[in-house]
Amino acid sequence: xxxxxxxxxxxxxxxxxxxxxxxxxxxxxxxxxxxxxxxxxxxxxxxxxxxxxxxxxxxxxxxxxxxxxxxxxxxxxxxxxxxxxxxxxxxxxxxxxxxxxxxxxxxxxxxxxxxxxxxxxxxxxxxxxxxxxxxxxxxxxxxxxxxxxxxxxxxxxxxxxxxxxxxxxxxxxxxxxxxxxxxxxxxxxxxxxxxxxxxxxxxxxxxxxxxxxxxxxxxxxxxxxxxxxxxxxxxxxxxxxxxxxxxxxxxxxxxxxxxxxxxxxxxxxxxxxxxxxxxxxxxxxxxxxxxxxxxxxxxxxxxxxxxxxxxxxxxxxxxxxxxxxxxxxxxxxxxxxxxxxxxxxxxxxxxxxxxxxxxxxxxxxxxxxxxxxxxxxxxxxxxxxxxxxxxxxxxxxxxxxxxxxxxxxxxxxxxxxxxxxxxxxxxxxxxxxxxxxxxxxxxxxxxxxxxxxxxxxxxxxxxxxxxxxxx
Amino acid sequence: xxxxxxxxxxxxxxxxxxxxxxxxxxxxxxxxxxxxxxxxxxxxxxxxxxxxxxxxxxxxxxxxxxxxxxxxxxxxxxxxxxxxxxxxxxxxxxxxxxxxxxxxxxxxxxxxxxxxxxxxxxxxxxxxxxxxxxxxxxxxxxxxxxxxxxxxxxxxxxxxxxxxxxxxxxxxxxxxxxxxxxxxxxxxxxxxxxxxxxxxxxxxxxxxxxxxxxxxxxxxxxxxxxxxxxxxxxxxxxxxxxxxxxxxxxxxxxxxxxxxxxxxxxxxxxxxxxxxxxxxxxxxxxxxxxxxxxxxxxxxxxxxxxxxxxxxxxxxxxxxxxxxxxxxxxxxxxxxxxxxxxxxxxxxxxxxxxxxxxxxxxxxxxxxxxxxxxxxxxxxxxxxxxxxxxxxxxxxxxxxxxxxxxxxxxxxxxxxxxxxxxxxxxxxxxxxxxxxxx
Numbered sequence: 001x002x003x004x005x006x007x008x009x010x011x012x013x014x015x016x017x018x019x020x021x022x023x024x025x026x027x028x029x030x031x032x033x034x035x036x037x038x039x040x041x042x043x044x045x046x047x048x049x050x051x052x053x054x055x056x057x058x059x060x061x062x063x064x065x066x067x068x069x070x071x072x073x074x075x076x077x078x079x080x081x082x083x084x085x086x087x088x089x090x091x092x093x094x095x096x097x098x099x100x101x102x103x104x105x106x107x108x109x110x111x112x113x114x115x116x117x118x119x120x121x122x123x124x125x126x127x128x129x130x131x132x133x134x135x136x137x138x139x140x141x142x143x144x145x146x147x148x149x150x151x152x153x154x155x156x157x158x159x160x161x162x163x164x165x166x167x168x169x170x171x172x173x174x175x176x177x178x179x180x181x182x183x184x185x186x187x188x189x190x191x192x193x194x195x196x197x198x199x200x201x202x203x204x205x206x207x208x209x210x211x212x213x214x215x216x217x218x219x220x221x222x223x224x225x226x227x228x229x230x231x232x233x234x235x236x237x238x239x240x241x242x243x244x245x246x247x248x249x250x251x252x253x254x255x256x257x258x259x260x261x262x263x264x265x266x267x268x269x270x271x272x273x274x275x276x277x278x279x280x281x282x283x284x285x286x287x288x289x290x291x292x293x294x295x296x297x298x299x300x301x302x303x304x305x306x307x308x309x310x311x312x313x314x315x316x317x318x319x320x321x322x323x324x325x326x327x328x329x330x331x332x333x334x335x336x337x338x339x340x341x342x343x344x345x346x347x348x349x350x351x352x353x354x355x356x357x358x359x360x361x362x363x364x365x366x367x368x369x370x371x372x373x374x375x376x377x378x379x380x381x382x383x384x385x386x387x388x389x390x391x392x393x394x395x396x397x398x399x400x401x402x403x404x405x406x407x408x409x410x411x412x413x414x415x416x417x418x419x420x421x422x423x424x425x426x427x428x429x430x431x432x433x434x435x436x437x438x439x440x441x442x443x444x445x446x447x448x449x450x451x452x453x454x455x456x457x458x459x460x461x462x463x464x465x466x467x468x469x470x471x
Numbered sequence: 472x473x474x475x476x477x478x479x480x481x482x483x484x485x486x487x488x489x490x491x492x493x494x495x496x497x498x499x500x501x502x503x504x505x506x507x508x509x510x511x512x513x514x515x516x517x518x519x520x521x522x523x524x525x526x527x528x529x530x531x532x533x534x535x536x537x538x539x540x541x542x543x544x545x546x547x548x549x550x551x552x553x554x555x556x557x558x559x560x561x562x563x564x565x566x567x568x569x570x571x572x573x574x575x576x577x578x579x580x581x582x583x584x585x586x587x588x589x590x591x592x593x594x595x596x597x598x599x600x601x602x603x604x605x606x607x608x609x610x611x612x613x614x615x616x617x618x619x620x621x622x623x624x625x626x627x628x629x630x631x632x633x634x635x636x637x638x639x640x641x642x643x644x645x646x647x648x649x650x651x652x653x654x655x656x657x658x659x660x661x662x663x664x665x666x667x668x669x670x671x672x673x674x675x676x677x678x679x680x681x682x683x684x685x686x687x688x689x690x691x692x693x694x695x696x697x698x699x700x701x702x703x704x705x706x707x708x709x710x711x712x713x714x715x716x717x718x719x720x721x722x723x724x725x726x727x728x729x730x731x732x733x734x735x736x737x738x739x740x741x742x743x744x745x746x747x748x749x750x751x752x753x754x755x756x757x758x759x760x761x762x763x764x765x766x767x768x769x770x771x772x773x774x775x776x777x778x779x780x781x782x783x784x785x786x787x788x789x790x791x792x793x794x795x796x797x798x799x800x801x802x803x804x805x806x807x808x809x810x811x812x813x814x815x816x817x818x819x820x821x822x823x824x825x826x827x828x829x830x831x832x833x834x835x836x837x838x839x840x841x842x843x844x845x846x847x848x849x850x851x852x853x854x855x856x857x858x859x860x861x862x863x864x865x866x867x868x869x870x871x872x873x874x875x876x877x878x879x880x881x882x883x884x885x886x887x888x889x890x891x892x893x894x895x896x897x898x899x900x901x902x903x904x905x906x907x908x909x
Contacts, residue, residue, distance in 0.1 A: 001702075001704075001737075001738075002608055002609060002765060002766065002769070003607065003608055003609060003610050003611045003614075003671075004611055005607055005608065005611070006607075006608040006609075006765065006766070006769045011769075011772045011773075013772065045559060047555070047559070050554070050555050050558070053554075053558070054554050054555075057546070057554065061542075061546065064545050064546045065538070065542060065545050065546075066538070066545065072535060074531070074534070074535055074538065075528075075531050075535075077753050078531065078534070078750060078751045078752070078753050078754065079526060079528070079750070079752060079753055080753040081597075081746075081752040081753045081755070116596050116755075116776070116777050116778055116780075117561075117778065119775050119776055120776045120777060123776055127484060127486050127487070127633055128483055128484055128486070128487040129483055129484055129487070130484050131484045131485050131486075132612070132635075148772075148775070149775075149776075152773075153607050153633070153773070153776075155612075191482070191484075222481055223481065224481060257481055260481055261481040269561075273558060273559070274558045275558075275559060275561040276557055276558050276559055276560040276561050276780070276781030276782070277558065277780045277781060277782055278561070278596075278778050278779070278780050278781075286483075288483055288487065288488070289483065289487065292483070292486075292487035292488075292492075295492045295494065295628075296492075296632075296633070298597075298599050298628075298629075299596070299599060299600045299603050299629075299633075299776070299777055300596050300600060300776055300777040301596055301597065301755050302755070302780065303596075303753070303754050303755050303779065303780035303782065303783040304753030304754060304755075305753070305754055305780065305782060305783050305786065306780040306782050306783065309782070
């Protein structure tokens with residue numbers, strides 16, 4: 001009775017990435033009322049700098065009350081549904097975006113299209129660039145939400161570009177070429193490559209070499225590059241952030257159509273920690289893309305109330321400058337706390353300089369070098385250790401044993417609790433050893449099965465989940 | 472000499488380059504003419520008066536008063552938790568308090584004659600998004616939806632552009648006040664079949680845009696029977712439900728389902744929004760209410776692409792939970808719209824122009840067919856251009872609403888002050904007088 005889109009699994013919600021959230025929600029950690037609950041380390045939110053934003057809002061009650069110079073602007077805002085977006089906001093956004101790129105690039109507000117979050121922006125771009133049945137290349141590991149955002153309603157395919165720990169998961173020319181060939185074998189026409197820079201889940205910024213490879217490749221194959229730069233404001237360490245736009249300014253890469261094939265996605269959800277406000281955007285020098293995307297933004301406009309408040313906040317350059325500095329400082333501190341804490345338990349992280357998470361190497365705790373083993377380990381950590389971390393398999397990582405662990409959505413105290421739990425777990429695991437270890441692990445597993453509701457177990461072990469919601 | 476082979480420029484999708492966004496219609500072209508020469512009482516008294524935009528500006532003072540007296544709606548009060556939670560809140564279930572408030576508001580509009588379960592409400596950024604989303608869920612690319620004419624021009628984009636779904640019109644005409652008939656629905660269904668299109672649903676707007684009239688209960692029953700018979704979906708866009716001139720005249724499909732004991736209701740879905748009734752199109756507040764569990768679950772997941780700003784959800788949850796405010800608003804808004812409607816109908820009558828008898832909406836459906844040189848679309852567009860360029864009124868020609876009878880125009884009356892409406896009526900009067908003399 002419903003469309004095939006409605007009946008398929010492409011919303012991707014049956015992945016451990018989302019299932020872990022659900023388990024967390026049923027038993028959430030709270031220092032005071034539920035100290036043995038699950039700690040949420042699977043949600044890449046930035047909660048470290050709210051106090052700064054709150055303080056600004058409190059000092060500017062006029063803005064909140066939708067007043068300007070003592071006059072109410074409520075009516076204008078209530079009626080404002082122009083899909084070109086509030087000019088004041090777009091002007092501020094392009095300045096903010098330039099600032100996060102060290103002012104090495106300049107943006108034109110005319111080329112900026114607003115959308116209800118990067119989720120909406122990414123989908124809209126795909127609708128503009130790719131036909132149903134065609135494909136885009138995505139380096140792995142990648143954000144699980146892409147399986148839904150880029151494929152579900154668009155009917156487009158994703159062909160992964162494999163990246164490996166042997167070179168820090170960097171994108172190589174041969175990996176790109178290999179993915180392109182694989183697409184051709186599957187009779188899929190490749191229309192573009194989508195990168196996330198800084199990377200989710202790696203937490204690293206792309207090198208100039210990687211960016212040059214990408215641009216050269218895109219020119220050679222005559223395809224688009226979408227650069228999802230939502231984490232660009234979370235770069236807290238060297239090396240600095242090089243945007244695709246900056247890389248493309250390299251005179252050696254000059255090509256007649258270059259600026260028509262490069263598109264950026266951005267959002268305020270990660271940098272400013274405001275995912276609820278739904279402020280995303282597309283930036284492109286391709287006039288046709290801007291025109292089509294602008295019309296499509298009708299399906300996901302940003303609330304004019306929110307546009308107004310944020311345009312005022314971003315206009316306060318002193319505040320924004322202070323915010324950016326302080327935010328980066330706090331992110332760096334939290335990340336270092338996580339990395340050193342894990343190191344004390346003998347667990348290493350990929351060296352990172354950005355993002356709200358670390359890419360953690362837990363391969364040595366796998367009972368076998370397989371994704372089945374990774375899933376078992378994930379469940380143990382979720383249910384027995386009480387931490388919701390995200391297994392690499394849900395990010396389409398080619399190697400089992402890597403996990404994304406978020407650190408920016410909790411207090412110091414909670415992070416300490418999490419680190420202590422990990423330490424205890426690793427100790428138990430190490431002391432287990434050999435057969436003894438396996439027996440206690442199996443005991444754990446049967447306890448696990450008894451605890452899990454039966455439909456959960458069915459869903460996790462079946463390859464084709466049925467449509468039933470877990471609840 | 473070698474011939475240079477030009478490398479093809481990097482291509483876009485078919486959707487991006489198609490015209491299905493529909494923006495080349497006179498409906499939108501008229502807005503452009505207005506934008507270039509907008510009427511202003513003091514600074515541009517001879518400019519174009521915008522009568523092609525269905526906005527409700529008659530009750531803003533009520534909203535402003537509420538906001539002034541309730542600053543907590545626009546802020547988060549003292550202390551941290553409120554703001555933080557709100558700023559982080561991107562749950563596609565939507566704020567529970569807001570869904571509850573919407574359910575109550577929808578019940579109030581229907582005079583309590585239908586009940587709405589907040590857990591069946593899915594939030595979207597406007598009815599534009601809601602209609603597109605429902606289409607993605609109910610139909611596959613290449614399938615068809617039946618839509619009675621005349622219909623809102625935006626549907627051409629909202630229902631078809633990215634979804635790849637087709638619209639097959641159900642033709643209605645003035646012989647019976649443009650009401651849908653079983654014969655017309657059958658004819659449309661057969662037409663779809665003859666084009667090898669699979670019909671997945673029928674989409675009605677009730678109260679109707681552009682007719683400005685509610686659909687009678689008997690007709691709703693016939694439409695529901697037809698949908699049941701053909702085993703297709705029924706989407707009822709009730710975006711103007713709060714803009715009826717009398718509460719009792721609007722019958723929602725929800726009421727029809729109620730009297731049928733909700734039998735076979737999984738095929739029915741209601742679209743609503745605060746853009747028309749509350750006059751807040753900028754805030755992007757739309758909803759889907761479905762009696763089908765699978766549709767609710769899927770729509771919720773899809774709403775990730777079009778969530779309502781949590782800041783706005785918070786504001787409106789406060790406002791609409793205030794029973795005193797919402798009851799007074801609904802009542803006062805109705806009275807003012809009725810007043811405006813009477814004003815324009817009488818003004819047009821004095822100018823010798825008849826309109827379809829309406830009882831809802833922000834516009835009237837005006838009959839200028841006696842003025843046409845020939846009963847053709849071309850004549851209608853010629854007349855439209857004259858009215859736009861010489862009389863300087865942007866009104867919407869029926870052909871842009873896919874009306875099969877030429878000569879009808881939609882004229883909006885709620886998006887301007889009374890004075891401006893007087894000026895517009897004066898211009899129409901003068902125009903008609905000149906016509907009579909010639």
